[in-house]
Amino acid sequence: xxxxxxRRTVAKVAVHPVQAPPPAGDRRRRRLADQARAYGFxxxxxxxxxxxxxxxxxxxxxIAFQKYTPGGEPEWVGxxxxxxxxxxxxxxxxxxxxxxxxxxxLLIGFAIPFVLALVLNELRHAKAFFRVVVxxxxxxxxxxxxxxxxxxxxxxxxxANEALRFLHLPTSNWSNGADTALVSLVIVATWANMGGTVxxxxxxxxxxxxxxYEAAELDGANLLxxxxxxxxxxxxxxxxxxxxxxxxxxxxxxxxxxxxxxxGPENATVTVLYLIYKYAFLYNDFGGACALSVMLLVxxxxxxxxxxRLTRGEGESA
Numbered sequence: 001x002x003x004x005x006x007r008r009t010v011a012k013v014a015v016h017p018v019q020a021p022p023p024a025g026d027r028r029r030r031r032l033a034d035q036a037r038a039y040g041f042x043x044x045x046x047x048x049x050x051x052x053x054x055x056x057x058x059x060x061x062x063i064a065f066q067k068y069t070p071g072g073e074p075e076w077v078g079x080x081x082x083x084x085x086x087x088x089x090x091x092x093x094x095x096x097x098x099x100x101x102x103x104x105x106l107l108i109g110f111a112i113p114f115v116l117a118l119v120l121n122e123l124r125h126a127k128a129f130f131r132v133v134v135x136x137x138x139x140x141x142x143x144x145x146x147x148x149x150x151x152x153x154x155x156x157x158x159x160a161n162e163a164l165r166f167l168h169l170p171t172s173n174w175s176n177g178a179d180t181a182l183v184s185l186v187i188v189a190t191w192a193n194m195g196g197t198v199x200x201x202x203x204x205x206x207x208x209x210x211x212x213y214e215a216a217e218l219d220g221a222n223l224l225x226x227x228x229x230x231x232x233x234x235x236x237x238x239x240x241x242x243x244x245x246x247x248x249x250x251x252x253x254x255x256x257x258x259x260x261x262x263x264g265p266e267n268a269t270v271t272v273l274y275l276i277y278k279y280a281f282l283y284n285d286f287g288g289a290c291a292l293s294v295m296l297l298v299x300x301x302x303x304x305x306x307x308x309r310l311t312r313g314e315g316e317s318a
Contacts, residue, residue, distance in 0.1 A: 057297070064290035081291040085279075091292075093267045094275040098251055101182060101189075101271065105250040109190035110243060116194070117201030118227065131202070135195035142192065146259035149188045150175070153260070175260050178268040185256040185269055193249070197242055204238040205231065237310075244307045248300055272296050 064082070067075040085091055120130055137145065152159045153174035161171040175184040208231065216226045232239070254273040257263055263270040263278070270278075272292060280289035 060290040060293050060297075063286055064294045066287055068286045068290075069284065070286070077287070081287040082295075085288050085291050085295075088288075090267060090270055090275055090278075094270045094272045097182060097267075097269060098253070098271045098273075101186060101253055102247055102250045104183060104186040105189060105246060106243065108186055109194060109250075110246060112190060113194040113197040114201055114239070116198050117205055118231070120198070120202055121205045131199065134198050137192050138195035140192070142255045143259055145192045146188065146256055149184075149191075149256075150260045153184055175269075176265060178266045181261055181265060181268045185253070185260060188256050188260065189250065189253060197246075200238065200242060201235070204235045208234045240310060241307065244303055244310070248303050248307070251296070251300060 063074070065076060065078060067077045067080075116134060120127060120134070123130065140148075153176070155161060155171065155173050155176050158174070160174055164171050172180055175181045212230045212234070213226055216230050221229065252273050253271050254277065257269040257271055257274050258277070261269040263274050273296070276289045276292045276296075279285045279292060
């Protein structure tokens with residue numbers, strides 16, 4: 001090293017001396033402060049969950065076994081609330097409508113998003129625009145969406161029947177007919193919620209290696225064969241997860257029957273969640289409402305357990 005270079009090195013060291021590491025006590029205090037802040041945020045989240053999620057759920061289970069009126073003294077009645085709810089004619093109708101709605105939602109609202117995702121995945125131009133168009137209904141508030149469809153289904157001046165008249169086709173009662181009301185609500189729920197499902201499917205499709213499709217094409221597979229033997233096997237876990245989540249969501253349907261049909265006509269669209277609302281806020285029977293809630297909780301808890309089990313199994317296999 002020349003004398004000039006040595007002097008420059010000495011000068012740099014003099015101007016920028018090496019910082020000594022902080023004492024061990026300071027590092028310990030800093031680490032404890034970071035942990036205290038992290039636990040502080042965690043406690044805040046746990047308190048919110050306890051107040052607004054866990055406590056209401058536990059309280060509902062307790063009230064399900066009590067005769068309870070706001071401002072009155074609760075009276076323990078055992079399983080009387082469950083017995084009374086079972087004897088209600090609306091109970092059978094509500095569960096039948098809920099299960100039928102769930103089945104129709106799987107048949108209609110499960111296949112359409114998958115097909116749309118396949119179409120979007122094959123697009124070469126304006127793909128971002130069509131993603132926004134498909135996802136747009138999700139951004140509309142559910143009540144606003146239901147009100148729009150209520151006008152759309154109006155048997156007199158609604159857009160649906162106006163379009164049928166323009167095409168010289170027979171009109172329908174849509175949500176006002178006992179035999180068509182439930183299907184009409186399924187269409188509303190499918191339109192309002194399929195955007196997120198389409199994007200999840202699209203992400204799963206784009207993660208499939210292109211070599212698999214190329215190999216299938218070399219083997220002479222057509223489009224349907226490629227979907228059957230490549231797309232479906234590669235996305236089967238996502239399909240199963242979304243199916244379980246859709247079952248859990250559709251069994252809690254409330255907004256559409258509440259806003260569009262009011263549970264009618266002839267109790268054709270009364271669902272379990274809507275019947276819980278009626279027991280609590282129309283009949284002032286909080287014990288019966290909580291008894292119904294516990295039944296729904298047990299059923300949805302079973303589906304949730306299956307979902308968590310499959311998710312954990314996939315994570316372990318990965």
